[in-house]
Amino acid sequence: MASQTVNAREPVMDRRSFIAGCASLSLAALTRQAFGQTGPLTRIIFPFAAGGSGDALCRLLAQHLGPALDRSVIVEDRTGGDGLIGIKSVKGAAPDGSTILVTTGPTMYLLPMTEVTPSFDTARDFVPVSLLARFEFAVVASSSINATDFRQFVAWLKANPGKATFGVPSSGTIPHFIGSKLEQVLGIPMTRVAYRGSAPIINDLLGGHLPFGITTLADVAAQHRAGGVRALAVTSAMRSPFLPVVPTLKDGVVDRVADAWYGMWLPAGSPPEFARQLSAAAGAALARSDVKEKLLAIGLIPVGTTPEGLDAELAANTAFWQPIVKATGYKITN
Numbered sequence: 001m002a003s004q005t006v007n008a009r010e011p012v013m014d015r016r017s018f019i020a021g022c023a024s025l026s027l028a029a030l031t032r033q034a035f036g037q038t039g040p041l042t043r044i045i046f047p048f049a050a051g052g053s054g055d056a057l058c059r060l061l062a063q064h065l066g067p068a069l070d071r072s073v074i075v076e077d078r079t080g081g082d083g084l085i086g087i088k089s090v091k092g093a094a095p096d097g098s099t100i101l102v103t104t105g106p107t108m109y110l111l112p113m114t115e116v117t118p119s120f121d122t123a124r125d126f127v128p129v130s131l132l133a134r135f136e137f138a139v140v141a142s143s144s145i146n147a148t149d150f151r152q153f154v155a156w157l158k159a160n161p162g163k164a165t166f167g168v169p170s171s172g173t174i175p176h177f178i179g180s181k182l183e184q185v186l187g188i189p190m191t192r193v194a195y196r197g198s199a200p201i202i203n204d205l206l207g208g209h210l211p212f213g214i215t216t217l218a219d220v221a222a223q224h225r226a227g228g229v230r231a232l233a234v235t236s237a238m239r240s241p242f243l244p245v246v247p248t249l250k251d252g253v254v255d256r257v258a259d260a261w262y263g264m265w266l267p268a269g270s271p272p273e274f275a276r277q278l279s280a281a282a283g284a285a286l287a288r289s290d291v292k293e294k295l296l297a298i299g300l301i302p303v304g305t306t307p308e309g310l311d312a313e314l315a316a317n318t319a320f321w322q323p324i325v326k327a328t329g330y331k332i333t334n
Contacts, residue, residue, distance in 0.1 A: 042073045044100045047086025047107065048169065049197030050077045053218035053298045054262055057133055058102050060294060064285035065278075069097075079196045082170035082332075083107040084119055091125045095269035100278070101126065105261045106174050109318045113325045114172040115332045122265075127272065128310040129264040130279040132286065133300040136259045137175055137235040138217040138246065139182075143228065144208035150232040150247060153212070157188050160211075164190040167201040167213035172332060174258050175214035177321075178235055178249075180328050181256050182214075205229045217242060218299025235259065242299045261303070263310050275307050 042065075046058045055077060062073040078086035083103060093099035108126075112118040120126075139150070147153035157164050168175040171194040183190045193210070195201050198219035204210035206228050217234055221242050224231040233249045234240045235258045249256050264282060266275055283304035285291055295302050305313070 042069060042071055042098050042100060044073060044075045044102050045086045045090050046075060046077050047079060047083040047101075047103050048077065049079050049195075049199050051199035052197050053135065053216060053300055054102070054104065054197075056298055057262055057295065057300060060291055061102070061132070061282060061285055064288070064291065065281055068281035068284070069278075082111070082172055082194065084111065087111070088119055090265070090267055091120050093267045095127075095267045095271075097266075097270070097274060099267060100129075101265045101267075102132065102262060103265075104173075105131070105263050105314060105317060106321075108263065108265070109314055110172055110174070110321060110325065111332075113318075113322060114330055122314065125268050126265040127268060127270045127275050128307040128314070129266060129275050130282045130307065131303050131305040131310045131313050132262045132264055132282060133295060133302050134259060134261045135300050136217040136240050136242075137178065137214060138220055138231040138243075139178075139212065139214050139233045139235075139249070140205065140220045140224070141212040141230045141232055142205045142208055142210060143230060145211050147232065148230060150249075150251075153232050154186060157186060161188055163211055164188050165193060165211060166190060167193045167195050167204060167210050167215070169197050169201065169215050170194050172330065174235075174260055174321075176330075177324060177328060178214050178256055178258055180330075182254055185254050202229065216299070221299050240299075242296075261313065262300075263314075265310075272307070279305070279307055 044058045044062055046055055048054060055075065058075040062075050066073040078089055087101065087103060087107065090099050090101040108122045112121060141147055141153055145156055147156045166179055168179060176192065179190065179192055198215045201210065201213040201215050202220060202223060205213060206223065217231065217240055220229055220231055223229045224243060231243055231246045234243065234246050235249055235256060237257045239246065239248060286302040286304040292302050
């Protein structure tokens with residue numbers, strides 16, 4: 001598989017122009033007009049476990065979208081099925097503004113590639129709103145194993161092939177396929193364990209129940225700094241600004257680059273004008289200095305785009321990952 005990457009640092013639009021446009025909108029008035037008859041509550045569905053950076057992103061957005069929508073906004077972590085349970089609950093929701101999906105971009109382009117019979121078609125079943133924030137992945141080891149850098153970790157794996165078990169936030173994800181590449185390059189059979197998000201992976205790493213995992217850098221950075229776990233390599237093209245001392249996989253033995261992002265969607269049939277209003281509201285929230293500070297503190301890089309910007313990002317990532325996923329032969333039987 002040839003190594004390529006989508007440039008994760010290039011914005012999909014002129015952010016300054018976008019944010020300036022946001023400022024010109026009377027968001028609360030527009031959203032009240034669009035959804036005056038839909039009731040007092042809007043739910044943000046996040047299809048992974050609470051406690052991680054994605055959940056924190058959702059809760060920050062909920063605080064600021066509430067006033068913009070002139071209604072209560074709550075976050076519901078609806079886990080299971082590698083993200084499918086939450087995604088399908090939004091797919092079947094009424095297009096009335098009462099249900100919003102926030103999930104990782106990879107769930108929206110990898111799951112349709114990996115299911116034998118796809119449960120959803122992102123373009124058909126959802127209305128794009130905004131790319132919200134970018135993030136990176138890391139290979140992270142328990143402090144219980146004798147490895148302080150990636151090369152020592154490889155030596156440990158070769159000396160302990162029977163213990164080569166790693167956790168990923170769910171099956172069919174980018175960490176899953178990074179693990180497959182690692183297994184192929186090192187020639188060491190590994191056992192993959194799918195969790196429901198990053199938080200339980202970190203708990204098992206801290207407890208010494210899991211030797212290593214591949215998960216979101218944002219979710220492990222604090223524990224790495226505290227010495228609870230060790231981030232051995234990041235999967236981005238360059239070293240992360242959040243943990244610049246940690247090398248990339250390319251610095252080691254695996255020529256693989258991968259990062260990802262969170263996006264926001266509405267159920268199909270939702271009015272395009274509301275998608276734009278919601279996109280502007282999300283962009284305005286992400287442009288706030290206090291929100292930026294909180295997101296950067298947990299390893300997320302705030303973005304904010306138009307619906308078209310989210311569509312363009314999705315298309316680019318689909319084109320990049322499709323041949324890679326196909327080469328693994330991985331499929332989910334519904």
